[in-house]
Amino acid sequence: MSKLNALFRERIGLPQDEPITFDDLENVLEKTAKAIPFENLCIIEKRTRAITKESLIDKILVKNEGGLCYELNAILYLFLLENGFDAVLTRGRVYQHDLQAYHTVGRTHVTILLTHEEQTYVVDTGFGGNLPLKPVPLSGETVASSNGDFRIIKGKGEHGDYVLEMKLKHKDTDWKIGYAFDSKQVITDVSECNAVQTIIVEHQESPFNKHPLATRLTDGGSVTVTNSSFTQWRDGTVAKEKIDHGRFKELLKQHFGLQIISS
Structure with a gap:
């Protein structure tokens, strides 16, 4: 077992010798959401590092810090690959509900697309408190979890060909947009997440470079x-x-x- 695989299992409380099937992903996502925080302290304290497999292991699995989407979903993506899953990363554009528009900073959300038995799913552990906690199929089927209901609909316009929608438990009565993403523009090297990190760290309209x-x-x-x-x-x-x-x-x-x- 690789260092990443062993340390990730240790961080979220998963047995070292337990194979992970598609049906186990709900448990993996719940454990990850509760164990690894969504946080921006390294940005606020100006101590960001280049995104590599090694830097992600050190930050999240050795130093037990958290991170933002491009770190949390990148480390989960690597863990999924280690356990035999067919997965890639892709970038999305987050919707701002206060402005009723997609965020102007660009495609700064990084999420995971996982293919299982010829069906593609979004797997996301990097969307703050808006986590589906289950794989969400691109087929449009609604997925219910302890955090609410989630679905993916076909996208319109330049923001992406699919849109994640959600109704958070105790918070939403109607469907609201989470983010749009392009299923055809995939990422297979976590180093590409550095472009996202640069925007998040430097852009004046970034929501994560001002306050912890x-x-x-x-x-x-x-x-x-x-x-x-x-x-x-x-x-x-x-x-x-x-x-x-x-x-x-x-x-x-x-x-x-x-x-x-x-x-």
């Missing part, structure tokens, strides 16, 4: 912390509190196992 953020799913919902607030969803009930820097550091350690390197 960490979020992950929990058994009852999710926890999210920024430098000014702490939000906890538990069984459909939300609790939110304003926090200061000291409390931010405490919560970051308590709920995510992360530490601020710069003061």
Whole structure:
């Protein structure tokens, strides 16, 4: 067993000697969503590194940090390959609901396309609190998970040929757009994620280069912390509190196992 395979299993709490089938992916995705946070601390602290297989292993599996989509889905993609799955990466454009438009920074979402028995699915562990937690087929079938309902419809226009839609549990009553993606423009080398990282780090309209953020799913919902607030969803009930820097550091350690390197 490779280093990546063994360390990934250890990080999410998966037995080392257990083969993974397609039917096991739901369990893998749930464990990953709860164990590895979606967070941008390395960007805020200006300590990003080039995206390689080795740097992803070191950051996420050795140092036990989290990351953004181009890191989380890249490491999961590599893990899936190690376990015999037919998978590629692709880039998507996220929809901004406050503006009712796709984000102007471009195709900065990286997701996974996995093919099983001649059917293609989206597999995504890098979309913050909006994770399907199950493979979502491109056929349009609705998939229900503990995080809500998800489906993929045919896309229109230049943003991509497919669109992920979602109805998050306890939050949405109608379908809303997650992101559009192009199933024909695939990525097989994680180094191509560096182009995404550059936009996220440098673009003035990037949502991830201004304030620290960490979020992950929990058994009852999710926890999210920024430098000014702490939000906890538990069984459909939300609790939110304003926090200061000291409390931010405490919560970051308590709920995510992360530490601020710069003061």
